Amino acid sequence: MTEIRNYTLNFGPQHPAAHGVLRLVLELDGEVIQRADPHVGLLHRATEKLAESKPFNQSIGYMDRLDYVSMMCNEHAYVMAIEKMLGITPPIRAQYIRVMFDEITRILNHLLWLGATSLDLGAMSMFLYAFKEREDLMDCYEAVSGARMHATYYRPGGVYRDLPDQMPKYEPSIFCNEKETAKRNANREGSLLDFITNFTDRFPGCVDEYETLLTDNRIWKQRTVDIGVVSPERALALGFTGPMLRASGVAWDLRKKQPYEVYDQLDFDIPIGSNGDCYDRYLVRVQEMRESNKIIQQCVKWLKANPGPVIIDDRKVAPPKRANMKTNMEAMIHHFKLFSEGYCVPEGEAYAAVEHPKGEFGIYLISDGANKPYRLKIRAAGFPHLAALEEMTKGHMLADVVSVLSSQDIVFGEIDR
Amino acid sequence: MQITTLLENAQRHLGDAIVDHVIALNELTLEIQPEKLRETAYILRDEPELAFEQCVDVCGVDYLVYGASEWETFEATSTGFERGVERLNPSKTSTAWPKPRFAVVYHLLSLKYNWRLRLRVFPNQETLMLDSLISVWPSVNWFEREAFDMFGFLFKDHPDLRRIMTDYGFIGHPFRKDFPLSGNVEVRYDAASQRVIYEPVELPPRVLVPKVIRKK
Numbered sequence: 052m053t054e055i056r057n058y059t060l061n062f063g064p065q066h067p068a069a070h071g072v073l074r075l076v077l078e079l080d081g082e083v084i085q086r087a088d089p090h091v092g093l094l095h096r097a098t099e100k101l102a103e104s105k106p107f108n109q110s111i112g113y114m115d116r117l118d119y120v121s122m123m124c125n126e127h128a129y130v131m132a133i134e135k136m137l138g139i140t141p142p143i144r145a146q147y148i149r150v151m152f153d154e155i156t157r158i159l160n161h162l163l164w165l166g167a168t169s170l171d172l173g174a175m176s177m178f179l180y181a182f183k184e185r186e187d188l189m190d191c192y193e194a195v196s197g198a199r200m201h202a203t204y205y206r207p208g209g210v211y212r213d214l215p216d217q218m219p220k221y222e223p224s225i226f227c228n229e230k231e232t233a234k235r236n237a238n239r240e241g242s243l244l245d246f247i248t249n250f251t252d253r254f255p256g257c258v259d260e261y262e263t264l265l266t267d268n269r270i271w272k273q274r275t276v277d278i279g280v281v282s283p284e285r286a287l288a289l290g291f292t293g294p295m296l297r298a299s300g301v302a303w304d305l306r307k308k309q310p311y312e313v314y315d316q317l318d319f320d321i322p323i324g325s326n327g328d329c330y331d332r333y334l335v336r337v338q339e340m341r342e343s344n345k346i347i348q349q350c351v352k353w354l355k356a357n358p359g360p361v362i363i364d365d366r367k368v369a370p371p372k373r374a375n376m377k378t379n380m381e382a383m384i385h386h387f388k389l390f391s392e393g394y395c396v397p398e399g400e401a402y403a404a405v406e407h408p409k410g411e412f413g414i415y416l417i418s419d420g421a422n423k424p425y426r427l428k429i430r431a432a433g434f435p436h437l438a439a440l441e442e443m444t445k446g447h448m449l450a451d452v453v454s455v456l457s458s459q460d461i462v463f464g465e466i467d468r
Numbered sequence: 469m470q471i472t473t474l475l476e477n478a479q480r481h482l483g484d485a486i487v488d489h490v491i492a493l494n495e496l497t498l499e500i501q502p503e504k505l506r507e508t509a510y511i512l513r514d515e516p517e518l519a520f521e522q523c524v525d526v527c528g529v530d531y532l533v534y535g536a537s538e539w540e541t542f543e544a545t546s547t548g549f550e551r552g553v554e555r556l557n558p559s560k561t562s563t564a565w566p567k568p569r570f571a572v573v574y575h576l577l578s579l580k581y582n583w584r585l586r587l588r589v590f591p592n593q594e595t596l597m598l599d600s601l602i603s604v605w606p607s608v609n610w611f612e613r614e615a616f617d618m619f620g621f622l623f624k625d626h627p628d629l630r631r632i633m634t635d636y637g638f639i640g641h642p643f644r645k646d647f648p649l650s651g652n653v654e655v656r657y658d659a660a661s662q663r664v665i666y667e668p669v670e671l672p673p674r675v676l677v678p679k680v681i682r683k684k
Contacts, residue, residue: 308582426529
């Protein structure tokens with residue numbers, strides 16, 4: 052008689068549904084998962100150690116590269132930790148800009164998640180729909196910072212510069228004639244805020260389209276309903292945060308519970324699920340996009356009515372105006388000191404957390420009074436989620452691993468750091 | 469919820485397990501006796517007046533060069549400031565840090581009372597051994613693995629204490645302050661032997677911006 056043994060399967064690191072570089076060692080009994088052992092660290096870049104060797108401001112760019120689909124939210128936690136230790140508060144306009152871009156980032160993240168997840172589960176067209184709207188949000192990033200992804204826009208004490216009065220426009224080329232170009236530039240005639248208004252007016256309709264395609268789709272529901280169920284108690288014990296926790300029915304959102312910046316002045320709801328399965332996680336994220344859209348609209352309204360400074364007027368932390376630097380010796384010295392040596396942060400430690408699109412993203416910072424962090428710990432939201440993968444997939448079929456994995460919204464930039 | 473209430477509750481229920489406490493920047497840090505760590509953790513989770521349902525983060529800290537600066541400017545001369553960067557000497561232990569070198573830091577969150585707590589534990593500095601808290605909060609599983617990988621802490625009763633971030637077969641604990649930033653070995657594909665080989669790093673370590681401590 053032949054011996055029946057479990058089959059061990061390597062999933063990734065070069066698998067399109069592994070969301071980057073996950074190596075997953077699966078032990079299968081037939082097609083049923085017996086053991087799932089994620090091997091992470093293939094994208095480990097020692098961000099924490101690198102940050103410890105550089106002045107504070109030079110590490111903001113590293114934060115973008117952690118979770119590379121929600122760049123500005125990562126920066127946000129980092130600058131909040133520094134601000135907490137320096138004891139400075141950014142101007143109110145900067146706070147609104149940050150909140151607006153946090154929510155733009157949330158939509159960016161959820162759109163990529165929606166596209167990638169549905170692609171994993173076989174809905175090719177969703178990917179294209181999602182990426183179409185993402186492109187406009189990338190343009191918002193580009194308009195304020197010059198970079199489509201790795202913006203380095205948030206600075207301790209505010210944001211790098213004010214919102215631009217005009218949007219970059221397409222130019223006619225041999226592939227696109229004058230008339231076609233004018234059509235593409237139609238929503239770019241005004242300022243960035245007008246462009247965002249145009250987006251927020253249009254976006255709820257887009258979400259309706261996505262929902263038409265997926266929410267009642269029979270195949271979609273077969274792949275997600277009752278897959279990877281996590282009870283609320285278990286979700287808390289496993290360290291879940293963000294949409295993962297809310298889908299299990301725990302109403303916990305740092306934007307509401309521990310409000311930072313101006314979230315306490317904005318009107319929005321936090322969607323929660325009831326079953327804690329993949330389908331609920333989908334519903335929660337889709338609803339979050341609608342809520343984010345509402346927040347952006349409120350921010351745009353406020354920002355249009357209230358001009359003002361966007362970074363604090365403290366030359367030890369924020370650089371002087373460029374024009375000023377050319378004529379004023381003092382400003383020139385401040386500029387030189389800030390960009391060469393940086394600023395010293397008072398001795399102590401702080402933990403600052405934001406409600407990142409994936410969950411709680413925290414920065415634990417220890418300073419010994421120097422111009423570099425003594426220890427920087429990044430609390431990545433996806434890290435405990437992926438750690439729970441084994442528990443969530445055990446007893447499921449092989450195909451369900453893909454559903455569960457993509458419903459966790461895993462990005463290796465932040466897990467491996 | 470007031471942070472002082474939390475401190476009072478913690479002191480009432482934990483008693484002499486608390487070695488020290490600090491309230492700074494509206495955050496409470498408790499230093500816990502390493503022997504009583506697990507016992508403390510159970511109280512923190514189960515006691516209704518504390519109710520820390522979630523362990524948000526676990527990380528190691530190496531205080532080897534705490535408070536040591538790489539560039540001390542004594543005087544300005546006619547030839548400019550002193551330029552010599554003194555690279556931190558790992559064998560020279562820090563004098564600004566009176567406590568032991570290695571610490572493990574836990575961040576806890578209570579959803580019931582909406583408060584956070586930080587625990588700092590200094591394990592036995594010879595063995596770096598601590599009780600694993602995986603039976604209290606299962607979320608610490610990978611965080612403890614990471615602390616083991618990066619700093620070399622050993623967590624007793626952890627079911628699967630393997631390296632997590634570093635390469636298979638990696639030697640050393642990279643986040644210790646005496647581990648060079650550029651590492652010890654580098655890999656490349658060797659055409660002659662037709663495989664990836666490890667070699668000592670050729671890049672000399674250098675300091676781009678010296679660490680400076682300026683007291684106001």
